[in-house]
Amino acid sequence: MAGAASTLPAAAAAPPMDARVIKDRRSRPVVLVILSPSAWGGGPPRPVPSRPCMRDTLAPLSRLSRGQRPWAAVIFSPAARSRRGTARQRLCPQRRRINRNGRPGHKEVQMRIEEWQPDLSGQPGPKFRALANALREAARSGLLAPGTRLPPMRDMAWRLKVTTGTVARAYQVAAAEGVIESHVGRGSFVAAPPARRPVPQPLLYESLDHPMSQQGPADLRIPQLPDCGQARVLARHLTALADDLDADVLDYTPLSRDQDCRAAALDWMAVRRVGPASTGDMVLTHGGQHAITLVMALCLADQPAQVMVEALTYPGIVHAARLMRAQTLPVALDDQGMRPEDLDRVARASGARLVCLTPSAQNPTLASMGAERRAAIIAVARRHDIQIIEDECYAPSPDPQGPPSLRALAPERVWHVSSLSKIIAAGLRFGILICPEGMGQAGRVAAQHSHMGLSQPITGLVTRLIRSGDAARIAREVKELVDDRLALAHEALDGLGMRGQPGVPMVWLPLPAPWNAVDFVARAAVAGVIVRPSSDFCGPDQVPVQGVRIALNCRMPRARLAAAVDGLGRMARSGPLAGPD
Template sequence: MSDDSIPTTLAGRLRTLIAGLSVGDRLPSSRDLVREHGVSPVTVTRAIALLASEGLVVTRPGSGTYVAARRGTGGGFGGAENPGGAVFSGDTAWQTVALTDRAVDTRPVTDALGPPPPGTLLLDGGYLHRSLQPTRALAAALARAARRPDAWDRTPTSGLEPLRAVFARGVGGGVQPEDVLITAGGQNALSMAFRAIAAPGAPVLVESPTYSGAVAAARAAGLRPLPVPIDDQGLRPDLLAEAFARSGARLMYCQPTYQNPTGVVLAPERRRRVVEVARAAGAFIVEDDFARLLGHGTPVPPPLVAEDRDGTVVSLTSLSKPGAPSLRIGALVARGPVMERMRAVRQVDDFFVTRPLQETAVELTSAPGWARHLRALSAALRERCVTLAAALEAEIPEWRVSRLPSGGLHLWARLGPGEDDAVLAAAARRHGVSVSPGNRYFAAEPPAPFLRLGFAAVADRTELREAVRRLAAARREVMG
C-alpha cells in the first residue's frame, strides 16, 4: 500500500464511523486512533485533514475532533430557523452538467481545514489586527463622508477625481488622475486586469512562488498560470525572457515590492530589465504593488509603472492592507487603450465603486492622521517581524528563514527534510494556531516544504511568541 493510500483508507473508515454519530459527537483521540488502527500519528493527521476539507469534522484546539454539522441543515431565510419560509427540496443535479465548463477553483484562497475555531492564534492572516488599524480615523472619515450632500450620488466609472489624485501622487513619475481607475480593493483590480488583457486559454507568467489569490484569479479568468522562478533579488530577467519565448505569453504578473509570500524586493538593476524583456515580447506586466505602504522603515524603489514610458505596466494597489479589511478601495494605474478596456470591464461589471466608501477614503488619506498612522504601523510591523523571527530561531531552529523582509506582513520559512507543510498545518490547528502551507503559493510543484507565517493578524508580540510555542508543540507531535 502506498504512503498516500494509507491516510485515504483511514479516512474511509472514519467516514463510516461518522455516519453513525450525531453532530457534535467527539471522535476518538489521535492516540486512540493510532493504537486502534495501527497507523502513525502522521497518518491520523492526514486523514483528519482530509475529512475536515470535506466538511465532515471540525477540530477544536485542546479539545479534540468533532462531527461537523451536515451541509444543508443550517437556517437562513427558511427551514428550521425560519418556519414561515419555504424549504427548497428540488433536484439540482442538472446543474452539474450545465456548469461543467464554468468551474471556479477557490482552493488557493480557502483554508482546507475550514474556519479556525475561536481562540486560534492567526499566523495565516493577510490583514492587520484591529489593534493596528486606524479605527478612530476611519470612523471619523466615514462620519465626515456621510455628511456630504452628494454622498449617495453616482460616481464616474473611473472614480472620484480627488481619490484618483491621491493614488496618482502615491505612484509619482508623472502619473495623472486620468491614468487611475478606482476598484473595490486589490483582488477586484487583479481580476479586472486579467479579464481585460488576456483571452481565456492564454498563458500568464507568474513568479514562483507567488500570491495564491493571483493564481486563483487567473484560473477563474480562464488563464493558464506558468511559473518563473525567483531568487533573493526577485525575478530573473534571463528566465523571464526564456519563459516569454517558450510560452508565447503576452501577460506577466509580479510583485516587485515585498513580494508575497517571500518578502523579496526586486533588485534595482533588474527592474528596468524586467520591463524591457516584457516590452520586447509585446507583453503587459501586471504589477501588484499591494505592500508599498507596509514598509518597515527602509526606502524602496518606485513602482515599475512610474518609470514606464511605453504603457507596458499595469499597476494595482489597495488601501485594504494598510487600512482595514473592509476598506475595499483599490486602484489600477495604466496608460493607453488598456485603460479604456479596463474601464469597459468596470462599466459592465458594476458601473462604479460605491461613493460613500470612496468619499471615506478621500477623507482618510487627506487627513494628517493618515501619515501618522503609516509611521506608527511601520515601526510596529518591524518590531513584530523581528519578534517572530527570534521566536522561530529559539523554538524551531531547524527551520530556515533566509532573510528578514524589509516590508510586508509575512515570513517565509523553509521546513526541515522530511517535513510536510500540509500535515504540519493540520497539526498546528489542533494546537490552536493557524498557518499557511507553502504549497498553495506555487503554480506548479513546490521545490521544498514551506510555511508562510504572518506577524500582523495577532494582537501583540506576546501572542506571536505564544503562537510559535504552539507551532513548536505541533511539530513535535508530527515528528514523533
C-alpha cells in the first residue's frame, strides 16, 4: 500500500491514538486508527472508541464528498493486540483439540485460517498448484483442522498477492483431491480425512496347534494334504538342481526361458481334457490364486469392472476382484453349481462380461456340473460374449468317462486354472494357466509385468518333479489318503446330505432346521471343533444358506479326525436345543 500522510487531532474523550490516511489497492483513501498500549492504561481491555468519538477525531475529513471520504479501520499495536487476545481467552476458553484419528489430541498444533500464510515463493510449477499443495499438506498434518472455513477467493488472493483465478484453480484442484469441500452459499471448508479402508480377512488362518497334536481344538477350517513324503522328494530334487545351476541364474527370466517347464506342465495337463492347447497357450504362475488375479487384470482392462461369481464362492475370488476394484455379482447355485438361467439374467441386467466358476468341485458346496449343464453355461457365455475363468484347482482326478472341461467346449473364451498346490504340496506355489487360443503371449507378458516370471529354481524343480514321475506318484498317494478320510466323513455324517468329491480334502454339510450356521459353528467351537460357516463364502448383501464347510485335515491323526467329524454329525442331528456335546 502507498501511504499518505496526515496526522489528525484527537478528541479529548478518545484514548491515545494515531490516525493516518493511506490508500488501498483501488486507490481509495483509508483511515488507519492505531491505538497505543497506553490506550488501555494497564487495566482490563476497553471497547474501541465509540462512533461519536471517532467522528470527532475524523472531523477534518468531513468536508470531503462521499466518494472521496475514507472508511475507518482500527489496527491495534502488538502490545494492545496481545492484551486483547488474553482477554478473549479468558472469556472463551480454548476448545479441546481433536486429532485426525478422532481422539483427544496431545500437543497438536492447529491454527486459525487467519493465521495461515503459506509461502508460495520458490515453489516449482504454477502458483495454483503450489497453493493446492500447501492446502493438502496443512490438512494432512492437522495444521488446518477439519471443518475450517477457507476465506473467499478474493480475500485469499489479496492475502497471498495472487490473482483470484489462481485461487479458484487451487480450490478446484484441492476439492477434486478431497482436501476441501465446497457448498453453494456457505463457502469452502477443510474436508475431514477419509476413513481408512478396513483390512480384509486373510485367506489363510493361523493353525491353532500342530496338526499331529492331540491337544487343543480340532481345526477343520483349511484343507491340508496328507504327508506322503513330499518334503523328502522335494529336498532331493532341490539338491540335484543346486548342483546344476549355472550363470543363467544371474539373469532375469525372459519369456522363452520357461519353455521346458511349460512343456512338462502341458504333459501333466494332457489327461485333464482341456481341449486344444500348446505351450504357447500356457502361463506359469505363483499358484492358482495368482492366476485368477492375473486373468481379472487382463479381462477387466477394457470391460465393465464387474465379475459374476457363484452365490457361495471361495473368498480368494472376491479378494482378487477387490484388487481390481471390481464389483462381484452373485449368480444362484443348485446341486450342479451355477445355474445358466440366472447367469443369463445377471449378464443382461449388469452388462458384466467376466464370470468365475468352479465346475468340477464347487468351493464350498462341492457341487459338480454334468455335461448338459456345462454346455448350457457355454451357450450363455457365447450369447453375451462372456469370458470364463474355470477354476479347477480342486478338480478331482481325471475321469475318462467324465464331462469335458469348459475350455474343451469353448477354447476361444475359457481361461483354465490349475495348480500343484492342491495336489502335491501347498508350499510349492506353482500354478498353470491355459489361456484362450491366441491369448498365451498376452498372458505371459501380463505375468512378466506383475512378477517378472517364475524364478528358475521353481521352474527347474517342477520340471524335475513331472519328468521323473514323482509328481504323478505323489498325486496318487495323496488321493488314496484323502479318500480314506472322506470315507470317515461319509460314515459320521450319513443321512445329513453331506456332499464330497473323490480326492478333495473337504466336505459340505447342509444343516437341518432349525440350525443357523453361525450358531452351529459357535457350538462346535465350544465342543472343540472349528469349522467355517456358509457366511464366510457369501457377499455382504447376501442371505447365506445354512451350512458349514468341513476341511478334512489329513495331517491330523485319523482317530482324532474321526472323533471330531463324528461329534459334528451328532450335534447336527440333535438340534440347537440339545446343548454342546
